Amino acid sequence: MSRVGDHASCIYRNPNEPVEARVSDLLSRMTMKEKLAQMAQIDKSVATPTVLKTLSIGSVVSGGGSAPMGRASAADWAHMIDFFQHYALQSRLGIPIIYGTDAVHGHNNVYGATIFPHNVGLGATRDVDLVQRIGAATALEVRATGVHYTFAPCVAVCRDPRWGRCYESYSEDPETVRKMTSIVSGLQGSPPAGHPEGYPYLAGRNNVIACAKHFVGDGGTKRGINEGNTISSFDDLEKIHLVPYLDCISQGVCTIMPSYSSWNGSKMHSDKFLLTNILKDKLGFKGFVISDWEGIDRLSHPHGSDYRYCIHASITAGVDMVMVPFRYEHFLEDLMSLVESGEIPMARIDDAVSRILRVKFVAGLFEHPMTDRSLLDVLGCKMHRELAREAVRKSLVLLKNGKDPNKPFLPLDRNAGAILVSGGHANDIGLQCGGWTIAWHGDSGRITIGTSILDAIKETAGEQTEVIYERHPSPSTLARKDISFAIVVVGEPPYAESLGDNAELKIPFNGTELICYVADRLPTLVILISGRPLVLEPQLLEKVDAVVAAWLPGTEGKGITDALFGDYDFKGVLPVTWFRNVDQLPMCVGDQCYDPLFPVGFGLKFNMDSQPQ
Incomplete structure (x- = not known):
């Protein structure tokens, strides 16, 4: 049984109270262990009832290819996630988990889901409305399985096709990528006029929490090496790679994920200037920053391997939730030690947890934590497959x-x-x-x-x-x-x-x-x-x-x-x-020596006329 009734009189339980009042009230009731556990996202394979109930873990994830069983149905997924949520709601304060997955071109981990073209194909359509409709359809299929959160969209600006994630980028042209961020409004719903800039938004139960990634410059690494180094001035980083995030933030994107890559040798997961000074302070992002899969493990201590250093560097830089799929106990022990020693200020912890709780309240998880089973039949439905077919021919x-x-x-x-x-x-x-x-x-x-x-x-x-x-x-x-x-x-x-x-x-x-x-x-x-x-x-x-x-x-x-x-x-x-x-390579539109086989914007019609953009 959920312990929701035990806290019925609490401000944080009242959906009529302002979100910030609910965040403050809940935060004031949490122990240090509960706060730190909210900052952890763990893999489904280690999300036992005991862990969810006693630790009050913040989030559970299915990594790429991780499903309840072989050809699991939407109902199988919903049953699994509701099982996890049932035990999360039995935690002392009854805080629901966020369940996340990589639904990056449809609900692609699920057998029978509609699989849309990858982003590079959608970028070829130049169709802003189409992409928004794809976001809305994907959200429905994701929510049909009980999942609340997708690690999408990737808004990388790919400057070198040798990069192994080129297909996750809509274009090498920043302006095209900016237009394609309309998928955020499809996934989350369009915020109403007057919605506070940078504040997370979710329209309702048919929408999902989105994640703009990978912040920032992942498509500009030298020689297109994945997780490599983007060498550029801040002006170029801002002009080419940062601009799509402004559009995502203006649409109320709830979360942002740092890149595995580096900027001028500085790892994104530990870059306080970019994650805090720019993203949170200058751009006013009020959602939470989530690490990539074991992203903090990629950080290296100047004097050798040190997981405690990785935690300290990432949290103080501005990472709020850490995707720590398996070694969550080690993570929580070291994080507690860092807070108790004063190496990570309590204010940083409260800021991180407030951001996570803010998204949970905005997403309506406290009111509707369980799967809406009336959506089960939308997975792979005819209407969504027709939309995917339209996207294919336009791409x-x-x-x-x-x-x-x-x-x-x-x-x-x-x-x-x-x-x-x-x-x-x-x-x-x-x-x-x-x-x-x-x-x-x-x-x-x-x-x-x-x-x-x-x-x-x-x-x-x-x-x-x-x-x-x-x-x-x-x-x-x-x-x-x-x-x-x-x-x-x-x-x-x-x-x-x-x-x-x-x-x-x-x-x-x-x-x-x-x-x-x-x-x-x-x-x-x-x-x-x-x-x-x-x-x-x-x-x-x-x-x-x-x-x-x-x-x-x-x-x-x-x-x-x-x-x-x-x-x-x-x-x-x-x-x-x-x-x-x-x-x-690398060669991009606008370069001084631009001599392509076919330029950006090229595409023939039956009458042989090119249609440059």
């Missing part, structure tokens, strides 16, 4: 359409005699979804419910048209006279974070060779499935008839055929520079 960028300017190759004839489809990415839901899908790094195969590109082609082609699929077509197939054209679908394997760092950016799995092999024999359309631009050799571009950048489209493959067969025209434009060769 596609047509790079080439015909060898002769007067004879466009697209749209395709759905009543062709036969169509050859080849390439491993044509018939693989996992590959078209990419990283952060079911598993942290993603996976290949039918990892969730969706429509593959091959399935979409078969559904769209005419009844009399034969669709032939061979991953690597045989000479006899290529020699068939009844094949009108080939569609070759190639691209990257799934990856996330550092394992995605790539200094060569060639089309994997001998993709270039496969394309040329087919294009030497048949008219050929190439569909690239990737989280970033890849090397397009001159001979490849000469041989093929059309090229479409489809990014990482997610589960709704019919969004691709919507455009290929002419039901909709292409709308997408490049959110990042398509380089000629990797020796040019």
